[in-house]
Amino acid sequence: MTPTDLFALQLRLGTLFIETQAVMSLRLLAMGGVIPSHPGENTRMVSEKGPAMTKAFAAATQAMMEGKRPEQIMSAAITPVSKRVRSNRKRLSK
Numbered sequence: 001m002t003p004t005d006l007f008a009l010q011l012r013l014g015t016l017f018i019e020t021q022a023v024m025s026l027r028l029l030a031m032g033g034v035i036p037s038h039p040g041e042n043t044r045m046v047s048e049k050g051p052a053m054t055k056a057f058a059a060a061t062q063a064m065m066e067g068k069r070p071e072q073i074m075s076a077a078i079t080p081v082s083k084r085v086r087s088n089r090k091r092l093s094k
Helices: 003-031 041-047 049-065 070-093
Strands: none
Touching (some): 003 070, 041 049
């Protein structure tokens, strides 16, 4: 693992953490009635967790079975979760 690989992974994780916090804040504000809530948001919030984690686990397992390096395995695992969080942030920010 090169320092650049490590920095890239840390940047992706940091972005994921920030976007996750934004999604959580937007959902809490909507639950509290501060901002308009999307129909079915509470159900969606719970139902999307399982499939996202399953995709992350499958991607990490596939990367590991292919003999990839640890940062590549971690990157494969966070890709499906990052896509879901990013789409949620964009949707909830509208």
